[in-house]
Amino acid sequence: MAEEAPVQPDFSNPELFTPSMRQFVEVKNRYPKTLVLFRMGDFYETFFDDAVRANRLIGITLTKRGKLTDGTPIPMAGIPFVSLDTYIAKLVKLGESVVIVEQMGTPGKGMIERKVSRIVTPGTLTETTLLPEKSDSTLLAIDWPRKKSAPYGFVWLTLSNGDFRAEEVSAEAFASVISRIHPSEVLVAESRRQALREAHPELVVSSLPNWHFDGRRGQEMLCSTFGLANLDAWGVSGKTTILAAANALLDYTAETQVDLMPFIEPLKLVKESEFVVLDPSTRRNLEIDQSLSPLGDGPTLFSVLDHCATAMGSRELRRWLNQPVRDRQTAQIRQEAIESILSTGSLLENLRTGLNTLPDVERISSRIALGTVRPRELASLRDALPRIQSLEKWLSAQPLRFFAALGESLRLPAMIEELLAKALLPEPAVLLRDGDVIASSYSPELAELRHFRDDTSRILLEMEERERAATKLQTLRVQYNKVSGFYIEVSKTAADRVPVRYQRKQTLKNSERFITPELKELEDRILSARERAQTLEKALYDELVAKLGERAAELLAAAKAIAELDAVTGLAEHAEAHRWVRPVLTDHPGIRIEKGRHPVVETTLENFVPNSCRLEDGRRMLIITGPNMGGKSTYMRSVALIVLLAWAGSFVPAETAEIGPVDRIHTRIGASDDLARGRSTFMVEMTEAAAILSQATDKSLVLMDEIGRGTSTFDGLSLAAAIAQELVQKTRSFTLFATHYFELTTLAQELREVANVHVSASQTRSGIVFMHEISEGAASKSYGIAVAQLAGIPAHVVRRAKSFLAKLEERANTVDSPLPNLFGESLLMPPEPEEEAGEQPSEAEADPAMLALIERIGSADIDSLTPRDALRLLYELQNEARAIEMPAAAPL
């Protein structure tokens, strides 16, 4: 691609710019790397490099506007102000940040004042329209340790619910913790930016100058922000990298939110040991919430389980699935709740109805805290409060501790409802600036201003009546027009009878117009009423939001309770619909599953074959053999997903499941080249295997699918055998080891912990049939060639492969030739002629019934047949043809 011509001028030289451009230059100097959207009338404009970038990213038209003082034209591209959110959403999706500069004054007189109103970055979004509905947007700050062996400091904040967490992370856990947090934006020191981008090209990385990552300032900042004397209670005192990351994160948040302060929960220190650790490739392979399908649109564990009625519930469920816990109680509490929902009559349906119409209380609450909540959002919160109260009453009456605790969180202070009911109009305007948001009854002053704004004609009529009565002049009229303003009109003949307080304003042909001090005052009040009502309404609204903001913590706690209730209700619904059962979580090490199923595949297949799995002391590794397509990967994934679901607090797809403690799930399944990091398939495979060997423990579940296949047979076999041995003897993990190396099945004789299982298939006349059933023992034979035939490999290639196989097997049986020369002259088959289209299979392979049919057609003496006999023959031939079984993959 051709390089774009450099268009950035020297912003440090003010002489280059006209006075009107200097405002822009001043902002650009503060945010040199961020796209600046500069409000000019009805447009947000971008200039110079930003314009070129915006044009490339979102396709807005690139033009020119004015010139620099040296005559260089200024590139410009603009967005209509009404479409701002749409374009911001597109930019943020592309990982861009945007500085928004607003006009502060009204255009007309002199230079308009402008100010940075907000900085939108992927990790600091709070706008409902910009946030993904069913997932969180999290900003993660990372500080690097000064000493190599010391931990990294991870601090992350989800602005839309105030969740604020920290963790000390070892170098080995770095990638898996990032994948658990799944940040929308990662903030690092300037000097680390490049390295992180190279190591993790998938991340959106932002940076701040290094000095923001200062532990001492972090300590002070946290203490002052949260009004604490020290941080001992949070357990982060002395954790320098965490404090440094916290400082940078809070600085960045303050900068991006400009003058607004979001609600932030007290910092929670988490430890990796709280979670069942899932490394990034395991998350991918298990398709927790991202599909491996080429377009990424296939079903995932989350998508099939997400029956939540609210977006808050969906986000909570996503967190549960992405962060299965190691604490048995947390998982069991959720399972108890599911059980209770399912065992109580029409409870599931009632909960569904109760939750169905609730708005996104979590996001509304965070915007209340920030002061950016919109009138309609407040109205939807107000309308939801009675329903939240009914839920609260019901939950509080439940014997189950989980429900009762949720009920407590839903008990909101009465002032919230009172305030909203009193202050807001039943249907407030969409935007505050449109007016008509606050109820007139809430403020007598506002009521009066609205009266002057809206009832002008009535006010004038009333005055007219009063003046007629006082002056006894029946033709007197109080009126208004744009040119003359307010006046009292009296006919010429009556003009000399007006009281002295009437001052002459205008003389017309037949009448005189007057003004009185009272009318003058009325005129001022009426004319300024609109603006004053608007100002007052804004002040009242801000005050209302500020009062509600004091209750943000309670509102967010209620939102979390609704989300949890919604998530368990959704899980209960799925469990009921798919006959899932409550797993038994035990201290007893091992995984014992009876008739387990794959939670996603079972929803797409009509006849999913359930399979059992027993992994325990004395049987810690299952070597799984069997044909390709037999169901090995599906089986292994089912086991891992059942374990994950059990520790996430869900029911599981099985007849029974007893799951012991699991500290990590590792998968080494499939692989593709990691071109971004320049690693071949085999390299990726070995890197992942190396990580597993160094991290897995005797409480880990490890899935190894065809390890070693990316290299030569003997290298691969040797590596697979050595890795299997290490997993059995050293890490002692619970391992499912699928392989095509039959040699590995002999491990079961040598190692006590190893057992063989296989997926069965049978070879029928019409091809291979998969039973998808896991049975004890090793597979009796490989069906690779049969599967290849099924996949449509040409018959002559299949024949050649069979012949190779026969020779290989023959050689393998001779002691002095253990290394067959696959492509040496002794094995190479003479090339076969290309098969012609429609060529018949050779006689040796053709079905005897087919041969008989061909024979009959060939030998029929058509000339000697009567029409009736010919027809009969045709029927017979058709019947015979119908009786012949066609090979499954044969083209029809």
Ligand SMILES: Nc1ncnc2c1ncn2[C@@H]1O[C@H](COP(=O)(O)OP(=O)(O)OP(=O)(O)O)[C@@H](O)[C@H]1O
């Ligand atoms: N238990 C099952 N019941 C019904 N169908 C199944 C079952 N397990 C797998 N299948 C079906 O078989 C197909 C192949 O399964 P899977 O990919 O697990 O096979 P595999 O043995 O791992 O194959 P390969 O060795 O080629 O990777 C799946 O796409 C699924 O449609």
